[in-house]
Amino acid sequence: MLEITGLCAGVDGKEILRGIDLSVGAGEVHAIMGPNGSGKSTLAGVLAGRPEFDVTSGSIQYQGQDLLEMEPEDRAREGIFLAFQYPVEIPGVNNAYLLKAALNEVRKHRGEEELDAMEFMALAKEQLEVLQMNADLLNRPVNDGFSGGEKKRNEIFQMAVLEPKLAILDETDSGLDIDALRIVSNGVNTLRSPERSTIVVTHYQRLLNYIVPDVVHVLSGGRIVKSGGKDIALELEAKGYGWIDGVTTEVSV
Amino acid sequence: MSTATETIEQLANQDYKYGFVTDVEADTIPKGLSEDVIRLISAKKEEPEWLLEWRLKAYRLWTSMTEPTWPNVEYDPIDYQAISYYSAPKKKPQLESMNEVDPEIRSTFEKLGIPLEEQKMLAGVAVDAVFDSVSVATTFREKLADIGVIFCPFSEAVREHPDLVRKYVGTVVPYSDNFFAALNSAVFSDGSFAYIPKGVKCPMELSTYFRINAASTGQFERTLIVADEGASVSYLEGCTAPMRDENQLHAAVVELVALDNATIKYSTVQNWYPGDKDGKGGIYNFVTKRGTAAGRNSTITWTQVETGSAITWKYPGCILQGDNSVGEFYSVAVTNNRQQADTGTKMVHIGKNTRSTIISKGISAGRGQNTYRGLVRMGKGATDARNYSQCDSLLIGDRCGAHTFPYLEVRNTSSQVEHEASTSKIGEDQIFYCRQRGLSTEDAVNMIVNGFCKEVFRELPMEFAVEAQKLLGVSLEGSVG
Numbered sequence: 001m002l003e004i005t006g007l008c009a010g011v012d013g014k015e016i017l018r019g020i021d022l023s024v025g026a027g028e029v030h031a032i033m034g035p036n037g038s039g040k041s042t043l044a045g046v047l048a049g050r051p052e053f054d055v056t057s058g059s060i061q062y063q064g065q066d067l068l069e070m071e072p073e074d075r076a077r078e079g080i081f082l083a084f085q086y087p088v089e090i091p092g093v094n095n096a097y098l099l100k101a102a103l104n105e106v107r108k109h110r111g112e113e114e115l116d117a118m119e120f121m122a123l124a125k126e127q128l129e130v131l132q133m134n135a136d137l138l139n140r141p142v143n144d145g146f147s148g149g150e151k152k153r154n155e156i157f158q159m160a161v162l163e164p165k166l167a168i169l170d171e172t173d174s175g176l177d178i179d180a181l182r183i184v185s186n187g188v189n190t191l192r193s194p195e196r197s198t199i200v201v202t203h204y205q206r207l208l209n210y211i212v213p214d215v216v217h218v219l220s221g222g223r224i225v226k227s228g229g230k231d232i233a234l235e236l237e238a239k240g241y242g243w244i245d246g247v248t249t250e251v252s253v
Numbered sequence: 254m255s256t257a258t259e260t261i262e263q264l265a266n267q268d269y270k271y272g273f274v275t276d277v278e279a280d281t282i283p284k285g286l287s288e289d290v291i292r293l294i295s296a297k298k299e300e301p302e303w304l305l306e307w308r309l310k311a312y313r314l315w316t317s318m319t320e321p322t323w324p325n326v327e328y329d330p331i332d333y334q335a336i337s338y339y340s341a342p343k344k345k346p347q348l349e350s351m352n353e354v355d356p357e358i359r360s361t362f363e364k365l366g367i368p369l370e371e372q373k374m375l376a377g378v379a380v381d382a383v384f385d386s387v388s389v390a391t392t393f394r395e396k397l398a399d400i401g402v403i404f405c406p407f408s409e410a411v412r413e414h415p416d417l418v419r420k421y422v423g424t425v426v427p428y429s430d431n432f433f434a435a436l437n438s439a440v441f442s443d444g445s446f447a448y449i450p451k452g453v454k455c456p457m458e459l460s461t462y463f464r465i466n467a468a469s470t471g472q473f474e475r476t477l478i479v480a481d482e483g484a485s486v487s488y489l490e491g492c493t494a495p496m497r498d499e500n501q502l503h504a505a506v507v508e509l510v511a512l513d514n515a516t517i518k519y520s521t522v523q524n525w526y527p528g529d530k531d532g533k534g535g536i537y538n539f540v541t542k543r544g545t546a547a548g549r550n551s552t553i554t555w556t557q558v559e560t561g562s563a564i565t566w567k568y569p570g571c572i573l574q575g576d577n578s579v580g581e582f583y584s585v586a587v588t589n590n591r592q593q594a595d596t597g598t599k600m601v602h603i604g605k606n607t608r609s610t611i612i613s614k615g616i617s618a619g620r621g622q623n624t625y626r627g628l629v630r631m632g633k634g635a636t637d638a639r640n641y642s643q644c645d646s647l648l649i650g651d652r653c654g655a656h657t658f659p660y661l662e663v664r665n666t667s668s669q670v671e672h673e674a675s676t677s678k679i680g681e682d683q684i685f686y687c688r689q690r691g692l693s694t695e696d697a698v699n700m701i702v703n704g705f706c707k708e709v710f711r712e713l714p715m716e717f718a719v720e721a722q723k724l725l726g727v728s729l730e731g732s733v734g
Contacts, residue, residue: 084689
């Protein structure tokens with residue numbers, strides 16, 4: 001599914017990722033943990049094609065294609081979905097309208113018929129029910145006036161409708177109370193399938209009680225310093241990051 | 254510049270689609286302005302003596318007036334002697350039917366998407382087509398006449414309905430109102446006239462389509478719409494012009510009169526040639542539009558989508574004279590490249606319990622400068638009057654400007670005035686968010702801009718709302734970065 005080799009990337013000439021190697025197979029859930037400033041969100045941003053990040057070396061193969069050559073919208077159409085750490089507010093634009101346009105772009109790309117408004121609403125309402133979310137989410141402007149929890153839920157809702165092949169959750173758990181965390185995790189778990197891979201970027205082990213990963217990676221100083229089973233996460237929770245060799249715990253941006 | 258900014262730039266720089274010139278033999282009078290020129294225009298239009306006298310009074314006053322300098326726009330001085338004040342396509346005796354319209358002109362309007370043959374028309378829209386200084390066609394006239402609605406070229410109204418014209422012309426915008434209104438009163442050529450009799454709800458949209466074609470001419474049309482007691486009408490105007498390197502002057506006057514319980518809805522989709530991306534050429538759109546809600550419970554609504562013109566100077570206003578009368582102003586103004594707009598409204602509350610609403614959306618891209626200027630005046634007698642104003646500005650890129658000048662004058666203690674303003678920028682993060690969901694940058698910008706303008710677009714007649722959305726997309730093409 002995804003093959004990252006020797007990835008170095010930064011912003012404004014400052015290097016943040018210093019040689020990432022990561023392989024994610026179809027159907028796998030990978031958790032990426034690490035202290036503040038370790039490069040977790042940068043990695044998520046580079047995968048989605050955020051324009052402010054410059055990739056200086058390394059390669060990313062996604063389903064046999066050179067991901068770095070693809071525009072952000074083409075990555076999205078090919079099934080990459082980023083649940084934003086800070087979902088963006090777009091006043092005046094109806095949530096359902098954006099999502100319908102997005103879904104139809106994806107469908108067009110796959111050579112499928114575009115959905116009309118009625119078909120889309122039926123699909124959207126079905127997903128909202130599965131996710132136990134309120135239908136008023138559809139008729140509000142995109143993230144405008146949403147609470148922190150609503151924004152995160154909206155990301156998961158969009159993900160459920162768009163059915164990505166590779167979902168990247170960037171600190172989706174931060175700022176969520178326990179009920180919201182359960183709803184969000186349910187959403188992710190519902191989408192788990194042998195064809196769909198997920199990368200969960202998180203600070204805390206807590207989320208991984210709900211979304212059980214196949215592999216946990218610890219990122220520090222722009223490198224993956226440890227990889228292993230879900231037990232690593234538990235150990236991190238108990239001992240902090242200090243016990244892992246090579247972890248630098250200074251706080252930077 | 255980021256890729257998003259580059260794309261906005263490309264979006265904004267898409268070609269102006271209506272820039273072609275129609276090759277038609279024209280009767281254009283020599284350049285220059287004098288009393289003789291005014292007499293010549295009046296004679297060409299076979300006008301009565303009173304109208305000529307009115308024109309001459311306006312002209313004499315105009316010669317003593319100075320061009321306003323307070324608008325927040327910059328342009329080289331206009332040489333009023335270098336303009337031809339009348340240009341009409343030749344071979345135009347009285348037209349008996351649409352088939353007699355010059356095929357060249359007919360095809361011009363076809364190209365603009367305004368078919369003049371009635372069977373091809375959008376159902377329910379009557380069109381008056383004004384080409385340079387004259388009206389070349391008015392559709393659905395008989396059908397409208399059956400219910401007493403008069404819809405015809407202004408010059409024809411002067412001949413056929415002189416009492417009505419004489420009673421109302423200049424009552425809302427007197428020739429002494431301002432520099433450009435005085436100029437228009439002196440030299441105005443054609444425009445539309447509509448009269449909706451008592452109690453009649455006009456069953457179709459009335460529409461005038463203005464086209465400037467000839468070079469070195471100005472267009473000075475005058476439109477007068479009167480809705481008698483209990484009448485209602487919805488009117489739409491559209492405007493385009495060829496691409497030319499020189500600036501051309503468009504100084505129009507529009508007057509609306511709504512009597513007791515009457516409603517006039519006036520919508521404009523203005524797409525005059527805006528000039529090229531370096532600011533060369535384009536129309537100077539210096540226009541005076543005003544309506545008097547003269548009767549009790551009358552309503553006047555202005556909706557404008559201003560995407561064209563090099564410079565726009567325009568404040569469609571409402572004199573809320575009748576008790577309980579309502580004035581509304583909904584505006585989207587776009588300035589891209591070197592375009593400048595200084596536009597807004599005047600809501601003058603005179604009657605008791607009068608209400609006004611102002612929703613203004615300014616969009617600036619490229620090096621465009623967009624100014625909202627609006628007056629809300631609550632007179633002494635306007636007890637319990639209310640106003641709500643909302644002025645929002647959207648910036649695309651970092652070389653454009655948005656400015657807001659609200660003027661509030663309140664002369665009684667029981668009226669309420671509310672003003673809200675906001676300025677926002679289309680952020681890179683908003684565009685990236687949309688792209689991450691699979692939308693192209695152009696679609697993302699269109700979606701964000703249309704969302705921003707939604708409150709205004711929903712005031713437009715249905716089929717034109719769609720047109721306006723498309724137009725906005727075209728106007729901003731190349732503006733995103």
